[in-house]
Amino acid sequence: MMHKLxxxxxxxxxxxxxxxxxxxxxxSLKPALPSDITIYPDSGGNVAVIYWFPSAxxxxxxxxxxxxxxxxxxxxxGSFEVIDTVPPGPNRxxxxxxxxxxxxxxxxxxxxxxxxxVTLADKDNDHGHAVIVKWKTSADDIAGSPSNRxxxxxxxxxxxxxxxxLMRGQxxxxxxxxxxxxxxxxxxxxxxxxxxxxxxxxxxxxxEYHPGHKDYFYIVRSIxxxxxxxxxxxxxxxxxxxxxxxxxxxxxxCFGQWFNSGLIPVLIFxxxxxxxxxxxxxxxxxxxELFVRRLAGIxxxxxxxxxxxxxxxxxxxxxxxxxxxxxATIASFTILGRVAKKVAEYQTGLIVPCYDPIVMTVAxxxxxxxxxxxxxxxxxxxxxxYFVTQSQFAYVAAVNGVMLRELPATNIYMGKFFxxxxxxxxxxxxxxxxxxxxxxxIAQIPFFVVACDYTLIGEELYAASAYLGREPVLLGxxxxxxxxxxxxxxxxxxxxxxxxxNWDWFVNLFRVAN
Amino acid sequence: MAxxxxxxxxxxxxxIVLFAVSWIAKTGTFEDTGMPLGLSVxxxxxxxxxxxxxxxxxxxxxxDNPYYKFAEHLFVGVSAAYWMCVGFWSTFVGxxxxxxxxxxxxxxxxxxxxxxxxxxxxxxxxxxxxLRMSSKIGWxxxxxxxxxxxTTAGLNLIRYMRSDFISQVSNTFVPLVVDWQGxxxxxxxxxxxxxxxxxxxxxxWVIFIGVFxxxxxxxxxxxxxxxxxxxxxxxxxxxxxxxxxxxxxxxMGRVSLLVGRLTFLFHDWLGLIN
Numbered sequence: 001m002m003h004k005l006x007x008x009x010x011x012x013x014x015x016x017x018x019x020x021x022x023x024x025x026x027x028s029l030k031p032a033l034p035s036d037i038t039i040y041p042d043s044g045g046n047v048a049v050i051y052w053f054p055s056a057x058x059x060x061x062x063x064x065x066x067x068x069x070x071x072x073x074x075x076x077x078g079s080f081e082v083i084d085t086v087p088p089g090p091n092r093x094x095x096x097x098x099x100x101x102x103x104x105x106x107x108x109x110x111x112x113x114x115x116x117x118v119t120l121a122d123k124d125n126d127h128g129h130a131v132i133v134k135w136k137t138s139a140d141d142i143a144g145s146p147s148n149r150x151x152x153x154x155x156x157x158x159x160x161x162x163x164x165x166l167m168r169g170q171x172x173x174x175x176x177x178x179x180x181x182x183x184x185x186x187x188x189x190x191x192x193x194x195x196x197x198x199x200x201x202x203x204x205x206x207x208e209y210h211p212g213h214k215d216y217f218y219i220v221r222s223i224x225x226x227x228x229x230x231x232x233x234x235x236x237x238x239x240x241x242x243x244x245x246x247x248x249x250x251x252x253x254c255f256g257q258w259f260n261s262g263l264i265p266v267l268i269f270x271x272x273x274x275x276x277x278x279x280x281x282x283x284x285x286x287x288x289e290l291f292v293r294r295l296a297g298i299x300x301x302x303x304x305x306x307x308x309x310x311x312x313x314x315x316x317x318x319x320x321x322x323x324x325x326x327x328a329t330i331a332s333f334t335i336l337g338r339v340a341k342k343v344a345e346y347q348t349g350l351i352v353p354c355y356d357p358i359v360m361t362v363a364x365x366x367x368x369x370x371x372x373x374x375x376x377x378x379x380x381x382x383x384x385x386y387f388v389t390q391s392q393f394a395y396v397a398a399v400n401g402v403m404l405r406e407l408p409a410t411n412i413y414m415g416k417f418f419x420x421x422x423x424x425x426x427x428x429x430x431x432x433x434x435x436x437x438x439x440x441x442i443a444q445i446p447f448f449v450v451a452c453d454y455t456l457i458g459e460e461l462y463a464a465s466a467y468l469g470r471e472p473v474l475l476g477x478x479x480x481x482x483x484x485x486x487x488x489x490x491x492x493x494x495x496x497x498x499x500x501x502n503w504d505w506f507v508n509l510f511r512v513a514n
Numbered sequence: 515m516a517x518x519x520x521x522x523x524x525x526x527x528x529x530i531v532l533f534a535v536s537w538i539a540k541t542g543t544f545e546d547t548g549m550p551l552g553l554s555v556x557x558x559x560x561x562x563x564x565x566x567x568x569x570x571x572x573x574x575x576x577x578d579n580p581y582y583k584f585a586e587h588l589f590v591g592v593s594a595a596y597w598m599c600v601g602f603w604s605t606f607v608g609x610x611x612x613x614x615x616x617x618x619x620x621x622x623x624x625x626x627x628x629x630x631x632x633x634x635x636x637x638x639x640x641x642x643x644x645l646r647m648s649s650k651i652g653w654x655x656x657x658x659x660x661x662x663x664x665t666t667a668g669l670n671l672i673r674y675m676r677s678d679f680i681s682q683v684s685n686t687f688v689p690l691v692v693d694w695q696g697x698x699x700x701x702x703x704x705x706x707x708x709x710x711x712x713x714x715x716x717x718x719w720v721i722f723i724g725v726f727x728x729x730x731x732x733x734x735x736x737x738x739x740x741x742x743x744x745x746x747x748x749x750x751x752x753x754x755x756x757x758x759x760x761x762x763x764x765x766m767g768r769v770s771l772l773v774g775r776l777t778f779l780f781h782d783w784l785g786l787i788n
Contacts, residue, residue, distance in 0.1 A: 060624075060625040061623065061624075061625070062623070063623070187627050263672075263676070265680055266672060266675050266676050266680060269675055269679065269680060270671065270672065270675055273675070290735075291735055291736075292734050292735065293734050293735070293736065293737050293738065295734075323666075324659065324662055324663055325662055325663050325665075325666030325667065325670075326666075327667070327670065327674075330663065330667070358643070358659070358662060361643065361646060361655065361659065362659055362663075365656065365659070388590060388594070389590050389593045389594040389597065390593070390594070390597040391589070391590075391593030391594070391596070391597060393589070394586075394589040394590045394592075394593035394594070395590075397571070397585070397586040397589050397590065398586060398590045400574070400586075401578070401582075401583065401586050404577075404578040405578065419768075422768075442756075442760070443760055443764060445757055445760075446757035446758065446760050446761035446764070447761070447764075449754075449757060450761070457753065458732065459732045460732070463734045467734075478734060479735060482733055482734055482735040484679075485729050485732065485733055486733075488679075488683055488729060489726060489729055489730075491683055492683060492686045492687070492722070492725060492726060493726075495683070495684070495686065495687035496686065496687060496688070496690070496722055498687070499687045499688065499689055500689055500690045500691075506687075507684065507687050510680055510681075510683055510684035510687070511684065512676050512680050512681060512684075
């Protein structure tokens with residue numbers, strides 16, 4: 001009865017959607033807008049230059065764009081009048097503005113001094129495709145003063161001295177630098193090839209207008225063969241204020257560097273940490289006793305498995321929303337292996353619903369290997385580890401359902417968790433399950449702390465995998481981490497002392513470039 | 515048992531009637547705004563169905579029930595299918611095909627970006643991953659998994675070393691006293707302003723002691739006894755205070771989500787609030 005009603009509801013929904021679809025042009029069939037539209041003045045403010053990259057449906061995608069219509073209005077809410085229609089493709093349109101010549105110029109208009117001492121240089125320690133532009137501010141730029149008449153600096157770039165110059169960005173008054181960073185992807189609109197000559201102009205913008213000049217607003221519309229099928233931008237402002245361009249500077253070329261010298265401290269730390277790790281792994285392999293203190297949360301895992309066996313109920317193991325490459329998920333696999341082995345020994349049920357298909361694959365391998373280690377490969381059922389969905393809250397809804405229908409004796413949450421942590425843990429608590437959680441996601445730990453019986457906080461999760469596994473590689477890594485922490489404490493104390501003695505050299509050792 | 519079934523059927527009948535009434539009422543409401551009949555019927559249905567699903571999910575607060583199960587299964591099924599489609603169209607059609615085949619690019623109506631042989635590497639790794647469905651050569655899938663886990667772990671080592679290790683260490687290098695200009699100035703300008711000298715100085719001390727004791731708590735090679743035990747207790751206190759603040763902050767965010775759903779029910783559906 002219920003199923004039939006549901007089917008009828010779904011059919012009604014589909015029919016309703018189909019019935020109305022013919023009455024309007026769906027959004028998905030409309031042409032995409034052109035992108036990166038920039039509008040700036042030229043020729044002393046007498047013209048507006050409008051530049052844009054073609055729509056995704058212009059010569060590609062749905063390929064329905066037959067051109068672009070340009071509209072102009074003196075007010076964003078006024079009536080926009082069409083000024084021209086241009087063919088498809090990349091476009092740079094020059095609009096001669098209607099200047100009000102009846103306005104009398106009562107004196108010499110203000111003209112800001114241009115920027116000077118412009119220097120252009122390739123950006124250091126990067127993969128290329130970036131130029132640093134520096135300048136000395138305009139003599140009229142009194143940054144911070146209420147009487148400052150300079151508003152901003154616009155940076156223009158061209159690949160030849162004669163142009164055309166396209167606006168790259170803007171810096172506020174008082175600023176002396178702009179990082180012109182382009183894309184390294186050839187097909188990207190913002191692609192900035194290396195070893196190409198670039199020329200720059202820096203425009204000093206003011207807040208005043210020449211008599212008769214004012215701001216305008218433009219709308220760019222992607223048009224198609226069907227006059228009713230179009231898409232247009234919201235009104236875009238053209239700033240008609242007074243400006244002064246600098247002279248042309250350049251050429252300059254950008255290029256990448258093989259080595260990022262700003263990351264040398266990272267290299268030193270990686271080498272030291274790797275050396276300690278390898279040394280400790282060798283020690284562990286040679287049979288050295290490496291002490292790891294007791295972790296209450298992990299010891300509770302064995303108790304929880306025993307409880308599940310006594311109650312004859314399954315164990316629910318949730319690996320979180322992380323990918324298979326997340327460190328928390330990798331640590332969780334080790335713990336899952338241990339749990340699965342115990343489960344196989346005690347012949348208890350195990351349920352592992354997965355959010356990520358690759359995590360599911362690894363989890364299946366882990367559980368299968370554990371069942372083989374326990375000498376019970378025949379008990380392994382691939383369906384105990386299954387994929388649910390990659391939608392966060394749909395996954396939560398499904399796991400909550402499992403908790404209330406299967407009533408697992410123990411819920412174990414180990415891995416990367418986000419907003420779903422409290423919902424899962426609360427439902428598990430309502431179902432009366434023992435709950436053990438562990439995550440390195442700091443924002444989610446509080447929820448596990450309040451709703452679970454045991455919580456592994458941050459690095460305890462990584463330690464747990466070593467503690468349980470007792471494998472030399474994991475134990476050695478854990479020991480190396482402890483040595484690194486000891487080093488951090490010593491460095492923190494030394495740094496604390498040196499900075500209070502104003503010895504900056506030590507602090508500078510730890511400055512790392514991005 | 516028969517009584518329970520009768521009650522379930524009665525509730526179902528009430529739900530169907532309410533659904534129908536809501537659909538008709540919302541259609542009328544939309545039509546009153548000048549919307550064409552077809553659109554009104556559709557939007558009336560969508561709003562009613564969204565309200566039905568919202569209430570079905572909320573019904574979980576009482577206990578597990580068929581309406582929650584329906585909403586859950588619909589949600590899981592739709593989202594799984596949706597993400598499969600997104601994966602196919604964004605990864606396979608969006609990224610792979612434009613780099614390997616002009617014919618297929620034209621077929622899927624995506625711009626061809628030139629042949630790139632490197633794009634066959636993820637394709638091969640993906641096929642290797644799918645081989646796990648074979649019992650004989652399923653072991654090949656482990657190579658793909660090893661590649662994914664290994665490369666990401668290697669890349670993350672550098673990232674974490676920079677952001678979580680060196681940057682955090684350098685952020686603990688804080689002055690003992692902020693902007694010290696003598697006792698006279700200190701006491702004359704004494705205030706509890708967050709950017710004042712006293713609070714900033716205390717903040718620096720909390721940072722240093724908190725980091726120091728927090729690290730001791732996460733030190734696994736020594737038992738937490740004596741000085742270590744005391745310091746680790748301070749560390750766990752620092753952590754718990756931080757968690758408490760984080761808890762309150764996040765709960766406020768969750769309340770705003772609840773407000774969003776209640777606004778939908780009382781404004782978009784029932785029209786009781788403006």
